[in-house]
Amino acid sequence: MHKISVAIAGAGLSGLCLAHALIRAGFAVQVYERDSAPHIRRQGYRITVDEYGIAALQRCLPPHLFKLFLATTSPTDETGYFRVTNQKLGEIFRLTFRSDPSGIDLRTPRQVDRQTLRTIMLEGLQDSVHFGKEAVRAESASDGATLHFSDGSYVHASIIIGADGVNSALRKQLLPDCEPEVTDSWGIFGRTLLIHNGHSLVPNSLSTSGVFAMGPSSRGFFFTTMKFREAPQSAFARFKVDQIPPVTEDYVMWGIVLPKEQSPEHQGNLSKEMLLRFAKEITRDFHPMLQRFVERADIDSTMAVKVRAARKPSNWPVSRITFMGDAVHVMPPTGAHGGNTALRDAALLAEKLEAAVTQGEDLEKAVGSYQEEMSIYAFREVEASKKMLKRFSSKNPLMNWVMLRAIPWMRSITNKPIPTE
Numbered sequence: 446m447h448k449i450s451v452a453i454a455g456a457g458l459s460g461l462c463l464a465h466a467l468i469r470a471g472f473a474v475q476v477y478e479r480d481s482a483p484h485i486r487r488q489g490y491r492i493t494v495d496e497y498g499i500a501a502l503q504r505c506l507p508p509h510l511f512k513l514f515l516a517t518t519s520p521t522d523e524t525g526y527f528r529v530t531n532q533k534l535g536e537i538f539r540l541t542f543r544s545d546p547s548g549i550d551l552r553t554p555r556q557v558d559r560q561t562l563r564t565i566m567l568e569g570l571q572d573s574v575h576f577g578k579e580a581v582r583a584e585s586a587s588d589g590a591t592l593h594f595s596d597g598s599y600v601h602a603s604i605i606i607g608a609d610g611v612n613s614a615l616r617k618q619l620l621p622d623c624e625p626e627v628t629d630s631w632g633i634f635g636r637t638l639l640i641h642n643g644h645s646l647v648p649n650s651l652s653t654s655g656v657f658a659m660g661p662s663s664r665g666f667f668f669t670t671m672k673f674r675e676a677p678q679s680a681f682a683r684f685k686v687d688q689i690p691p692v693t694e695d696y697v698m699w700g701i702v703l704p705k706e707q708s709p710e711h712q713g714n715l716s717k718e719m720l721l722r723f724a725k726e727i728t729r730d731f732h733p734m735l736q737r738f739v740e741r742a743d744i745d746s747t748m749a750v751k752v753r754a755a756r757k758p759s760n761w762p763v764s765r766i767t768f769m770g771d772a773v774h775v776m777p778p779t780g781a782h783g784g785n786t787a788l789r790d791a792a793l794l795a796e797k798l799e800a801a802v803t804q805g806e807d808l809e810k811a812v813g814s815y816q817e818e819m820s821i822y823a824f825r826e827v828e829a830s831k832k833m834l835k836r837f838s839s840k841n842p843l844m845n846w847v848m849l850r851a852i853p854w855m856r857s858i859t860n861k862p863i864p865t866e
């Protein structure tokens with residue numbers, strides 16, 4: 446057992462994933478989380494995990510937690526689709542994802558409830574995660590670093606990791622030229638129980654689809670279904686974990702993307718009820734099924750966010766302090782890569798630190814090598830998701846006419862419409 450200590454700021458997806466990997470490799474790891482308790486904020490949206498996210502979880506988590514993660518993802522026994530449509534669900538194009546009836550092909554993307562995944566990752570870390578500890582700054586020295594908290598306390602560690610998300614206090618201090626740009630788009634996100642009065646709000650024809658409906662005035666409506674492969678209560682019991690599943694029912698996650706000049710910022714400080722009312726108003730031109738999602742939404746889960754995109758550090762000094770995930774490379778949700786890239790960072794950083802310890806190499810060299818490799822794939826994803834966001838919220842009238850009217854009309858001649866009842 447070696448004596449390398451690691452302090453991680455942020456118990457989100459990347460922080461918890463890294464903690465598991467390093468603890469398994471014999472590091473002394475402590476995680477410091479700003480929130481006072483695990484579930485005080487609704488973080489109830491689903492994310493698509495792709496082959497990078499799945500591989501990272503497989504590498505980092507203890508095998509029984511990885512199996513529990515797989516058990517609570519969406520089923521993969523039917524072909525999946527990502528469909529781009531006009532506001533009335535007339536199809537413009539679609540991407541197809543192959544099915545995997547065995548459920549064990551880890552290259553097949555699937556849906557996971559973010560809060561459920563985070564709860565699974567808290568298992569086994571009960572003594573390592575400290576809630577109510579808001580990191581405010583960090584200082585590096587030749588033999589380690591110090592992490593300071595808002596309550597005046599501090600800890601020393603061999604390495605400090607900023608995994609404190611999009612508003613990272615450590616990034617503001619150490620990479621001041623990397624404040625993420627605020628894009629021209631806003632997102633309103635919500636969730637709605639899938640089953641109402643015994644009926645599914647999503648027809649079979651769309652149950653394995655993510656749909657982005659492009660609407661008027663550069664607005665877009667996205668939705669997808671979060672169905673659990675195995676009921677979380679039974680999966681958590683089967684794997685004998687101490688945690689309680691935070692979400693137990695299937696749901697529809699939806700999001701409205703709108704230009705900032707139409708955003709709720711211009712509507713003053715909206716409560717969740719008012720935000721939902723605003724969401725209802727701006728979706729009146731969309732297909733009735735999409736309006737139903739908003740009408741029946743869970744008020745508490747509704748949130749509005751400015752869509753942001755990271756700036757690549759022009760000079761990223763190598764020290765005993767580094768960053769992972771949204772803290773350094775937040776990206777628009779278009780493309781569904783933010784969380785996957787954050788998990789990939791955790792796996793890569795774990796690999797570099799473990800190799801440095803095994804080979805008796807300098808930890809800073811490992812951090813430098815991580816930063817170099819990570820910057821390449823992460824900022825490629827930032828650029829790709831920015832491009833996709835622009836394409837989906839285009840204000841070009843000709844382009845919009847072709848996308849929203851001409852193509853769906855031509856396709857309606859050759860294809861049957863998507864059944865929505």
Ligand SMILES: Cc1cc2nc3c(=O)[nH]c(=O)nc-3n(C[C@H](O)[C@H](O)[C@H](O)COP(=O)(O)OP(=O)(O)OC[C@H]3O[C@@H](n4cnc5c(N)ncnc54)[C@H](O)[C@@H]3O)c2cc1C
Pocket residue numbers: 454455456457458459460477478479480490491492493494559578579580581608609610611612613614634700750769770771772778780781782783784785786787
């Ligand atoms: C609606 C929506 C849909 C998305 N869909 C997808 C998707 O389909 N696929 C995908 O890959 N990604 C998706 N993402 C992005 C994904 O959720 C994030 O990229 C991912 O959660 C980032 O992980 P992280 O570990 O960097 O940060 P987070 O998971 O955000 O964790 C950061 C943690 O740090 C804590 N914290 C903050 N400040 C401090 C502080 N000062 N001190 C201590 N702790 C602090 C926070 O409370 C939080 O727990 C989506 C995002 C949204 C909003």
